Amino acid sequence: MHRILRLLAACLCFTWGMAPLLLCAAPKAKESRKHPPQETGFLNRRIQIGTTWYRYQVYVPEDWHRDEQKPWPVILFLHGRGERGAEGMWQTQIGLPEAIRDHPERWPFIVVMPQCSIDRYWTDKDMLAMAMAELDEETAEFHGDPARTYLMGLSMGGYGSWELARQHPTRWAAIAIAAGGIFWSYAPERWLQASTLPGEYAQAVGRTPIWLFHGAEDKIVAPRQDELLYTALKTAGGHVRLWVYQGLKHDCWTRAFDEPELPRWLLLHPRETQEPQPFAERISIPLHPPALKLTPTQLDSFAGEYVDKRGLVVVTLFRQGDLLYQKNHYGEIAELAAESTSVLFYPNGSSLTRIDVERDSQGRVTGLLLRDDRHEERWERIRAPLRTHSQD
Missing domain, CATH: 2.40.128.50 (Lipocalin)
Structure with a gap:
């Protein structure tokens, strides 16, 4: 009996001793990723300007690869008044970011999304400087293409987009603005220059392709703003489209940025040495088609x-x-x-x-x-x- 117990103990010791060798010899589990993980999607970022830190986000398409040097188109997107803050994320809830979440396949762009401070406006010089600094930062990191850098904004962000278009007219390959304008709601005295101000902006932007969207029933940013800008751009020989959505109020951007043609239109207009030809198009889009009378x-x-x-x-x-x-x-x-x-x-x-x-x-x-x-x-x-x- 004692002899049997000693034999069993010896077998167990041998088995325990061999266990590490057996584990090492076992085939390793296959890697779950073919490529090393990399950051894509909506990414948190922050930048220091002077003594102030600003948080913002950048969107990176899933098929972007850090080891490729392929230049990517870039969009700078300015949000509206309701998305101001300091957390760096609220600006991703509506407008272009929402359209990207709905249809990422339509938007093969690096998208830079600054956030305006809660007590400021996009037309403030330091806010515009902050946005441009963030654009430069992400363009450098993600291989942004200078010839395909675009500007988009909505509402108050449309105000800021017009200022950047005026200040940096050669930076943008094309511009798309929803429910924006140049007569700021917080500066009503600017309407006193209604006969001259649109022409000044038109002269500044030249023939940079611009696509404007507005809701016909907008009571916050009057559609007249885009009508005046459209007329001024057309008169100056600019390259402009104006789509007016019948039945929509201030939020026309959900419809506008969901237009499948919009991202394709942007990419059709790389910044070239030769200016685009003069072009003017104004379309009024009904909310619903005419109803067919059925028996x-x-x-x-x-x-x-x-x-x-x-x-x-x-x-x-x-x-x-x-x-x-x-x-x-x-x-x-x-x-x-x-x-x-x-x-x-x-x-x-x-x-x-x-x-x-x-x-x-x-x-x-x-x-x-x-x-x-x-x-x-x-x-x-x-x-x-x-x-x-x-x-x-």
């Missing part, structure tokens, strides 16, 4: 219950008189209108959302495809039209 029979053809891919009823469509309505699974009712016989929209809701109508070979409605600026969702029709909801 009761056509409206009834949409009526029914529609389910998602899990089989849950998502919406019910029904007619009342000459109107079509949608009731969702929360019991909320919204009117639907027809852009065409195969496309519906919400006349009292989002201007971007559309519902594509799917039909079989006999023309019967079989499903709906909800699409907006960010996603698509299909609903399948499961029942015959519910005529109990109809009222002729």
